Amino acid sequence: MRPSMLRSMESVLRRAADARYFSSGAGPERKVAILGAAGGIGQPLSLLMKLNPLVSQLSLYDIAGTPGVAADVSHINTAAQVAGFAGEDQLGEALKDSDIVIIPAGVPRKPGMTRDDLFNINAGIVKSLCTAIAKHCPHALVNMISNPVNSTVPIAAEVFKKMGTYDEKKLFGVTMLDVVRAKTFYAAKAGVPVADVNVPVVGGHAGITILPLFSQATPSANSLSHEDIKALTKRTQDGGTEVVEAKAGKGSATLSMAYAGAVFADACLKGLNGVPDVVECSFVQSNITELPFFASKVRLGKNGVEDIHGLGPLSDFEKQGLESLKEELKASIEKGIKFAKEN
Ligand SMILES: NC(=O)c1ccc[n+]([C@@H]2O[C@H](COP(=O)([O-])OP(=O)(O)OC[C@H]3O[C@@H](n4cnc5c(N)ncnc54)[C@H](O)[C@@H]3O)[C@@H](O)[C@H]2O)c1
Numbered sequence: 001m002r003p004s005m006l007r008s009m010e011s012v013l014r015r016a017a018d019a020r021y022f023s024s025g026a027g028p029e030r031k032v033a034i035l036g037a038a039g040g041i042g043q044p045l046s047l048l049m050k051l052n053p054l055v056s057q058l059s060l061y062d063i064a065g066t067p068g069v070a071a072d073v074s075h076i077n078t079a080a081q082v083a084g085f086a087g088e089d090q091l092g093e094a095l096k097d098s099d100i101v102i103i104p105a106g107v108p109r110k111p112g113m114t115r116d117d118l119f120n121i122n123a124g125i126v127k128s129l130c131t132a133i134a135k136h137c138p139h140a141l142v143n144m145i146s147n148p149v150n151s152t153v154p155i156a157a158e159v160f161k162k163m164g165t166y167d168e169k170k171l172f173g174v175t176m177l178d179v180v181r182a183k184t185f186y187a188a189k190a191g192v193p194v195a196d197v198n199v200p201v202v203g204g205h206a207g208i209t210i211l212p213l214f215s216q217a218t219p220s221a222n223s224l225s226h227e228d229i230k231a232l233t234k235r236t237q238d239g240g241t242e243v244v245e246a247k248a249g250k251g252s253a254t255l256s257m258a259y260a261g262a263v264f265a266d267a268c269l270k271g272l273n274g275v276p277d278v279v280e281c282s283f284v285q286s287n288i289t290e291l292p293f294f295a296s297k298v299r300l301g302k303n304g305v306e307d308i309h310g311l312g313p314l315s316d317f318e319k320q321g322l323e324s325l326k327e328e329l330k331a332s333i334e335k336g337i338k339f340a341k342e343n
């Protein structure tokens with residue numbers, strides 16, 4: 001038998017073994033903490049993580065309201081043990097021994113606001129939560145949802161550096177909702193089954209910094225015109241604003257974000273548990289461009305980020321998009337770093 005055939009058989013067998021291992025519920029013990037668990041994203045995300053068989057302990061923290069959310073979710077007959085924690089006094093206990101911390105804490109946008117308008121409030125929230133993470137679970141993977149992600153991830157990195165716990169492989173800006181949207185919009189336009197679709201989304205998570213690479217979408221749809229691709233790109237970049245306007249003052253995406261956050265956390269758990277070839281897009285410390293943080297496909301493994309994929313071949317339209325996003329993304333990253341250094 002050829003070595004390449006042997007290798008691919010080995011990989012099939014490994015996947016089958018993984019599937020049996022996890023579906024039996026016999027995986028390693030994993031604790032997931034959600035900070036901001038009583039909020040619009042936090043509640044449905046708590047529900048979805050309670051349904052995940054890879055989670056053994058689910059720790060729900062917020063400044064208030066979490067005992068109720070935890071009691072409610074805890075009645076679901078799945079294996080994860082749920083505990084609710086409210087108020088700063090209980091933050092340490094909520095975080096202790098966590099493998100993954102998901103952060104949807106902070107204020108959402110109202111119509112007319114940019115994500116950067118949230119900076120003044122959310123930067124401080126993220127800073128204090130990350131300080132507590134560094135103290136109580138310094139080895140956890142951190143999934144940052146709070147906006148503006150282009151700045152909150154650099155803030156988290158600086159806080160961890162100050163505390164001496166920074167590991168760039170363990171800090172993720174959650175940009176999965178951009179991928180979820182790009183897949184949905186592309187499938188509808190191209191007339192292909194949405195479950196089969198893959199679209200990388202790179203850059204950052206705000207307006208033009210969100211760059212979907214439809215030229216790399218699969219299954220490929222040659223029927224789409226340049227105008228179609230431009231419109232799909234714009235809709236993906238404006239997806240958050242579409243929801244903010246439709247909610248008319250009652251917040252931003254919560255349900256689709258909870259779904260996207262749960263998919264991304266599941267990928268992180270699979271990576272930690274040694275499942276091979278887990279690849280998702282995320283905003284991470286990166287050197288694939290001149291910017292210090294950048295979203296692209298990353299392979300997730302036992303240490304968090306195992307590999308950062310390059311951008312791959314880009315269309316002229318995407319090359320232009322890449323150049324156009326750099327100035328704004330650089331400024332948002334620098335704003336986060338400056339805040340963390342000065343506060
Ligand atoms: N990354 C993304 O793709 C994405 C998508 C949607 C929303 N978001 C962002 O997620 C954040 C939350 O959105 P939401 O709709 O859930 O808002 P929300 O107001 O409904 O919930 C936020 C929760 O955070 C809690 N909170 C505030 N300060 C806290 C602290 N110090 N510690 C713990 N919890 C605290 C609040 O009590 C509240 O329960 C916003 O910043 C929003 O912009 C990001």
Ligand SMILES: O=C(O)C[C@H](O)C(=O)O
Pocket residue numbers: 108109115147177239240241243244252253
């Ligand atoms: O748009 C927002 O403010 C929330 C979030 O970043 C989103 O993309 O839905």
